[in-house]
Every structure is written in structure tokens, then in C-alpha cells.
Amino acid sequence: xxxxxxxxxxxxxxxxxxxxxxxxxxxxxxxxxxxxxxxxxxxxxxxxxxxxxxxxxxxxxxxxxxxxxxxxxxxxxxxxxxxxxxxxxxxxxxxxxxxxxxxxxxxxxxxxxxxxxxxxxxxxxxxxxxxxxxxxxxxxxxxxxxxxxxxxxxxxxxxxxxxxxxxxxxxxxxxxxxxxxxxxxxxxxxxxxxxxxxxxxxxxxxxxxxxxxxxxxxxxxxxxxxxxxxxxxxxxxxxxxxxxxxxxxxxxxxxxxxxxxxxxxxxxxxxxxxxxxxxxxxxxxxxxxxxxxxxxxxxxxxxxxxxxxxxxxxxxxxxxxxxxxxxxxxxxxxxxxxxxxxxxxxxxxxxxxxxxxxxxxxxxxxxxxxxxxxxxxxxxxxxxxxxxxxxx
Numbered sequence: 001x002x003x004x005x006x007x008x009x010x011x012x013x014x015x016x017x018x019x020x021x022x023x024x025x026x027x028x029x030x031x032x033x034x035x036x037x038x039x040x041x042x043x044x045x046x047x048x049x050x051x052x053x054x055x056x057x058x059x060x061x062x063x064x065x066x067x068x069x070x071x072x073x074x075x076x077x078x079x080x081x082x083x084x085x086x087x088x089x090x091x092x093x094x095x096x097x098x099x100x101x102x103x104x105x106x107x108x109x110x111x112x113x114x115x116x117x118x119x120x121x122x123x124x125x126x127x128x129x130x131x132x133x134x135x136x137x138x139x140x141x142x143x144x145x146x147x148x149x150x151x152x153x154x155x156x157x158x159x160x161x162x163x164x165x166x167x168x169x170x171x172x173x174x175x176x177x178x179x180x181x182x183x184x185x186x187x188x189x190x191x192x193x194x195x196x197x198x199x200x201x202x203x204x205x206x207x208x209x210x211x212x213x214x215x216x217x218x219x220x221x222x223x224x225x226x227x228x229x230x231x232x233x234x235x236x237x238x239x240x241x242x243x244x245x246x247x248x249x250x251x252x253x254x255x256x257x258x259x260x261x262x263x264x265x266x267x268x269x270x271x272x273x274x275x276x277x278x279x280x281x282x283x284x285x286x287x288x289x290x291x292x293x294x295x296x297x298x299x300x301x302x303x304x305x306x307x308x309x310x311x312x313x314x315x316x317x318x319x320x321x322x323x324x325x326x327x328x329x330x331x332x333x334x335x336x337x338x339x340x341x342x343x344x345x346x347x348x349x350x351x352x353x354x355x356x357x358x359x360x361x362x363x364x365x366x367x368x369x370x371x372x373x374x375x376x377x378x379x380x381x382x383x384x385x386x387x388x389x390x391x392x
Contacts, residue, residue, distance in 0.1 A: 044353050044360065047325050052385035053332050054096075055349065058083045059375035061100075063116070065385055068325060068332075071351060071363045074385060077116040082106070083378050088133040088140060090153070093384040097153070099124065099131050099142050108142055108149075110156055113386070122156045124149060132175045132182060134200050141182060141200075143173045150200070165205045166198065171222040171236070173198075177229040181206070185222045192222045195234065209258050211251075218242065224271050228278040232256055233304065235281050237270040250283055250300075252307065264309045266300060268293040273322035273331075279304050280328070280354065282312070284319040286336045295319070299333065301354065312357040316350070323382045329354045334377040338365050348377050 051068035062078040082100030089096050099108050106127045110120040128144030139159065142149045147163035166173075169185030169192060176182060186196045186208060194211040198204070212220055223237040234253040242249075248270050252262040267285030274281050281302040287295035299313040299322070313319075318336045325332070331352040338346040339362070347362035365373045 042355060044330065044355075045327065047327060047330060048384075050093075050384045050386055051325060052383050053323070053349070054087050054381040054383050055334070055377050056084050056087070056379040056381075057348075057375050058378050059373075063087070063098075065116075065383075066349070066363060067385070068330070068382070071349070071361055073363075075114075075116055077111075084109075085129045085379050086131045087379075087381045087383070088131055089383055091137055093386045095119070096383070097131060097133075097140055099128055099144075101127065103127070104145075106144075108140065108151060108156060120156050122151070122158070125161070130172045132173055134182070135176050135178065135180045136200075139200055141173065141175075143184075144168070148173070148198075150203070160203050162198075162203070166196070169222055171225045174225060174227055176227065176231055178231045183225070183227060183234065185225070186210075192220050192238070195225075209255070211253065211258070211260055223248070223269050226272045226274040226281065227255070228274070228304065229276075230278065235272060235274070235302070237266060237272055237283065239268050248285075250302070250309070252302075262307060264300075264302070267296060267298075271321055273324050275324045275328040275354075276326060277328045280324075282322045282324065282331060282354070284322055284333065286320040287318050299352075299357075312354065313352060313359070314357075316359070321377070321380045323380045324354070325382055332380050332382070334380045337376055338373070346373075348375070349380065 046069045053066040053068050055064040057064050061080040061083045063084050065075040067074050079100050081102040084098035084100045087096050087098050094113055096111050099106055101107055104127045106124045107121045108124055109118050111118050124142055126146040128142040130143040132141050140151045140153050147166045150160040152159055166184050169187050171185040173182050173184045180200045181197050184196050186194050191214055194209045196205050197207040199206045219241050221239045223239055225234055225236040227234045232255055234255050236251040238249050240249055248266045248268040250264045250266045251260055254261050266283050268288040269286055271284045283300040285295045285298050287293055295318045297315045297317040298311050299316055299319050300309055301312040302309045319333050320336045321334045323332050331354050333350050340346055346365040348365055349363040350359050351361040352359050367373050
């Protein structure tokens with residue numbers, strides 16, 4: 001027997017066993033020290049206690065305010081005969097602004113939040129239902145028939161009118177989150193051709209970006225658009241006849257290069273919403289309205305960083321307006337009339353988790369004594385419902 005060889009083999013085995021034991025001990029200590037909290041928690045965290053959902057309701061026209069966490073109705077105001085389609089807020093959320101009316105008789109209103117009362121109204125020269133607030137929060141811009149009217153936000157004094165530079169487009173106007181400008185859909189010879197940029201310091205159009213022509217995009221109709229907070233990308237939903245039965249397109253436009261960089265097929269009249277961080281675009285499918293195009297039941301999510309599109313929610317038919325909460329994750333979605341769930345429940349609003357596409361709550365339809373409902377949600381907007389104590 002070779003004693004030396006036996007000794008060396010035994011020594012090697014000893015060292016191997018020694019290091020195996022050390023490794024096992026280290027792994028044991030590592031896993032023992034791991035807390036379950038180290039695993040990523042995907043639970044949806046409640047929003048701030050003053051987060052609120054503002055519903056523009058038709059039927060008994062008015063504004064309904066829901067607690068964003070519980071979806072409890074916390075306040076409401078009748079604005080008949082008109083619906084406050086779009087809403088803007090003062091910096092401290094103590095005041096909200098909107099335009100509403102009937103036929104050609106429209107006014108811009110300044111309203112107190114608590115209590116919900118109209119504090120001032122100014123008649124608009126022409127019917128205008130869309131309202132945006134400037135980046136510097138100094139102006140309110142009313143848009144609709146025959147151009148724009150620009151008002152001082154604090155006093156509602158008319159500052160400027162422009163009825164020649166901006167023509168009626170379906171997608172309206174969108175205020176920059178970076179500069180004191182707004183973007184508007186541009187129509188030439190009754191054809192949608194691109195976008196213009198209007199400067200609120202000089203009160204004039206400073207740029208026109210032409211992207212579409214009637215040969216490549218016959219009878220293109222703009223529907224909705226949003227812009228990233230850095231003013232680099234614009235996202236447009238549009239309806240066109242390039243398909244045999246007509247279909248909707250979702251365009252990604254690079255505003256720096258002034259060109260279309262991608263296009264996806266979506267609903268015929270899809271509405272858009274952008275997350276506050278500008279990283280996600282959510283796209284609804286309300287169907288074809290008077291053209292009777294069916295809704296696919298899909299809500300899509302476009303990822304800005306990866307330039308990819310995916311279906312977030314299936315079987316939510318006739319989704320229309322979407323708003324995204326401050327957490328960049330909680331979605332509130334309204335239907336064209338009412339959502340129909342498989343259990344027979346109808347809802348005017350659903351709350352969804354953008355992380356997994358799950359519907360986590362809903363605000364149900366309310367019926368009258370005859371078993372009917374006549375109210376219809378027209379728009380939804382995230383805001384705050386600040387109590388009097390907090391304002392002080």
C-alpha cells in the first residue's frame with residue numbers, strides 16, 4: 001500500500017468536505033436571512049387620500065366626483081343643459097374650470113370646489129366645448145367652432161382670439177408640459193395633414209408639421225392625440241379607409257425629426273391617455289359610432305421606451321375615455337354608454353391595474369324607479385378633492 005498516496009487522497013477529501021460544509025453554511029445563512037419582504041410586492045398601493053375621479057355625465061347633465069380609492073360618490077353638481085366635457089384645475093385644486101352650453105350658446109365657467117358652485121361665467125363668441133390650461137397656468141384656451149379664445153385664468157378676461165390660424169379638427173388641442181405652447185390638429189383643404197404649434201407668449205402659430213397626404217392616407221380623420229412631457233413624441237389615433245371596411249390607426253410621431261416612426265392598428269375611434277411619467281400610452285376601443293364598427297373589447301398599452309404595443313385588457317367592450325392616476329399604474333376607464341359584465345352588472349366606470357390588466361373595482365349604473373338609466377359618462381379626469389382644512 002502506498003502510504004503517501006493514501007494520505008494525499010484522504011487530505012483532498014477532507015478539504016473538499018470542509019469547503020462543501022462552508023458553502024452549505026453560507027447558503028443556509030443567506031436564505032435564512034432573506035425576508036419575505038425582499039420579494040417584489042405587486043400589490044396596488046392606495047392613492048393619496050385626496051385623489052379624486054371627475055366624471056362628466058350626460059343625461060342629468062353635471063359633474064360627479066368619486067373618491068379614487070373607494071369609488072364612493074363624494075360630491076356632484078348639475079350643469080344642465082350642458083355637459084362639462086373637459087375640466088382644468090387651479091394649482092391648489094380649489095377651483096375648476098370648464099365650458100358647457102347648448103347649441104351655439106356656450107360659456108366658460110370658473111367654479112368653486114367646496115362647495116360646488118359657479119363663481120363666474122363668460123359667454124363664448126362661438127360654441128366651444130374643449131378647454132386646456134397653459135403650461136405657465138396663466139391662460140385657459142377654449143377650442144371648438146371657429147378657432148380659439150384665450151382667457152386669463154384668474155379673471156376669465158378674454159385676452160386673445162384666433163379664428164383664422166386654427167381650423168376645426170376632431171382631435172382638438174394639447175398643452176405642452178414643458179413650454180408655453182400648445183399643439184393642434186392641422187387641416188388644409190378639408191384634409192388632415194399634421195400638427196401646428198401655437199406660442200402663447202407671441203400669440204401666434206410658430207410651426208407647422210406636415211405628415212400626411214391624401215395619396216398615402218386617403219380620407220384620414222384625426223381622433224385624439226397626446227404628447228410626452230418632454231415634447232419629443234406625439235401619439236395620434238386616427239380613422240381611415242385604407243382597410244376594406246375602414247379601420248383605426250395609432251401613429252407614433254417623432255417631433256424632433258418631424259416624421260412618423262411607427263403605426264399600429266387599433267379601434268376605429270380610439271381615445272388615448274398618457275401616464276404622468278410619459279412612459280405608457282393607453283388606447284381604448286369605443287367602436288365605430290354612426291358607422292357601427294364593432295368594438296374589439298381590447299384596451300392596448302404602448303410602451304414608449306421599447307416602441308412596442310400589447311393588449312392590456314380583453315373583453316372590455318366599448319371602452320372610451322381613460323385617465324391615469326399619479327402612481328402611473330391605476331387606470332379609470334369609462335364606456336360609450338355602460339360596461340356589461342357577465343354577471344349582469346352594468347358599470348359607468350372601471351378601475352384597472354395597468355401592471356396586469358386586472359379590473360379591481362367598478363362604479364355601477366344607478367337605475368330609476370322604472371328600472372331605466374339615462375345618464376351616460378362623457379369624459380373622465382383625475383384630480384384632487386381638497387378639504388377646507390387642508391387648504392388652510
